[in-house]
Amino acid sequence: MAPPEVFTIADIRAAATANLDPKWAQYLNEGAMDLITVKSNEAAYDRYRIMPRILRDVTEVDTSTTIFGSKVTMPFGFSPAAMHCLAHPDGEVATSRAAAKAGIAMGLSHWATKSLEEVIAAGKEISSGNPYGLQTSSANQKKYIVELLRRAGEAGYKALLLTVDAPAIGRRLNELRNGIELPPGLKFPNIAYDPKSFRDTKRETNSTFDSFIPWVAGVTPPHMEIWLKGVYTPEDVALAACYPCIRGIIVSNHGGRQLDGAPATLEALPDCAAAVRAINASRAPEQKLFLGIDGGIRRGTDIFKALALGADFCFAGRLPIWGLAYDGQRGVDRLLELLRDELEMCMRLAGCKSLADIGPESLAVVEGGVPGLIRRLPKL
Numbered sequence: 142m143a144p145p146e147v148f149t150i151a152d153i154r155a156a157a158t159a160n161l162d163p164k165w166a167q168y169l170n171e172g173a174m175d176l177i178t179v180k181s182n183e184a185a186y187d188r189y190r191i192m193p194r195i196l197r198d199v200t201e202v203d204t205s206t207t208i209f210g211s212k213v214t215m216p217f218g219f220s221p222a223a224m225h226c227l228a229h230p231d232g233e234v235a236t237s238r239a240a241a242k243a244g245i246a247m248g249l250s251h252w253a254t255k256s257l258e259e260v261i262a263a264g265k266e267i268s269s270g271n272p273y274g275l276q277t278s279s280a281n282q283k284k285y286i287v288e289l290l291r292r293a294g295e296a297g298y299k300a301l302l303l304t305v306d307a308p309a310i311g312r313r314l315n316e317l318r319n320g321i322e323l324p325p326g327l328k329f330p331n332i333a334y335d336p337k338s339f340r341d342t343k344r345e346t347n348s349t350f351d352s353f354i355p356w357v358a359g360v361t362p363p364h365m366e367i368w369l370k371g372v373y374t375p376e377d378v379a380l381a382a383c384y385p386c387i388r389g390i391i392v393s394n395h396g397g398r399q400l401d402g403a404p405a406t407l408e409a410l411p412d413c414a415a416a417v418r419a420i421n422a423s424r425a426p427e428q429k430l431f432l433g434i435d436g437g438i439r440r441g442t443d444i445f446k447a448l449a450l451g452a453d454f455c456f457a458g459r460l461p462i463w464g465l466a467y468d469g470q471r472g473v474d475r476l477l478e479l480l481r482d483e484l485e486m487c488m489r490l491a492g493c494k495s496l497a498d499i500g501p502e503s504l505a506v507v508e509g510g511v512p513g514l515i516r517r518l519p520k521l
């Protein structure tokens with residue numbers, strides 16, 4: 142039977158959730174503890190309004206930008222997320238094909254269920270242009286990291302995404318209750334050490350990132366950028382900027398899977414963006430620190446809002462997995478088509494021809510939850 146026709150990412154999510162085993166749907170859709178942060182990541186976007194503008198020539202709008210040193214068709218890419226094969230047998234290979242077809246960046250989790258080589262090779266059969274980043278967080282596995290980076294460099298990955306918000310795994314009640322184990326037939330081809338059980342909440346324990354970062358810079362192939370994923374406060378932006386090897390940071394709370402009660406990423410963004418602007422003011426343009434965000438992005442208008450609040454780039458982790466569970470690569474293709482259409486339409490109606498035209502003055506914020514009361518944001 143043909144999958145149901147979908148017109149929004151919410152439609153894709155509903156269809157995906159219906160197709161998945163309920164245990165895996167919970168693993169994907171839920172997060173830590175009472176899901177306060179999971180829910181607020183999405184809700185935060187709804188507190189902003191977009192100001193329509195008129196009398197501008199918006200026949201053509203340009204959504205293209207650059208990330209990891211490569212041109213991409215839009216300021217959106219896939220966050221690294223574990224086990225895409227739970228959603229579809231083609232897993233990360235299908236995700237990669239969709240990313241390549243759309244010309245967008247893809248982050249691959251080291252917990253991927255396909256090898257990093259076959260993932261990038263599948264994309265390169267379609268396009269040689271879209272960039273890939275490889276994520277890891279295993280700071281206590283140095284021998285493994287050296288080998289992983291060698292493989293990633295040779296395969297053509299353009300960035301190392303270091304996840305720094307997981308010195309221990311958050312209390313994800315669904316995982317504890319349902320007993321998450323890798324289903325038979327699936328494997329972790331990129332993990333060379335014993336990954337232990339998924340129920341082991343200490344599985345990624347590492348607290349040595351301060352000494353780890355200079356070390357990892359020394360073993361990262363020179364063509365790969367290093368980004369930190371999971372930065373949240375201006376203090377930590379400043380800390381990240383102390384390491385000259387760091388080219389980008391991603392404001393992320395792991396999709397609400399780590400510290401429940403942490404603010405929504407969109408709420409953390411403006412202060413982090415101000416800190417990044419201050420750092421970049423004293424740097425040469427080629428040393429610019431890039432700012433990404435993930436968590437709760439479900440529409441093209443959400444991308445617009447995050448850019449208006451200071452992000453250079455947006456990522457999402459659950460979206461490609463929902464696309465896969467809905468209809469394999471076709472589902473991810475459709476999801477990216479919707480996202481692009483929504484972003485382009487939003488830019489047209491807000492009078493923005495290019496990403497550089499999007500700024501805080503494009504937004505208003507709903508004041509104190511009072512219906513009808515909004516405050517325009519000032520131009521920077």
Ligand SMILES: Cc1cc2nc3c(=O)[nH]c(=O)nc-3n(C[C@H](O)[C@H](O)[C@H](O)COP(=O)(O)O)c2cc1C
Nearest residue numbers: 220221222223250304395396435436437457458459
């Ligand atoms: C099922 C799932 C698995 C994830 N696995 C990883 C991972 O292996 N490494 C990592 O850094 N982040 C992981 N994340 C977090 C994502 O990279 C990203 O931060 C998060 O999904 C963003 O929120 P969003 O799903 O609302 O876009 C995972 C997220 C999900 C939903």
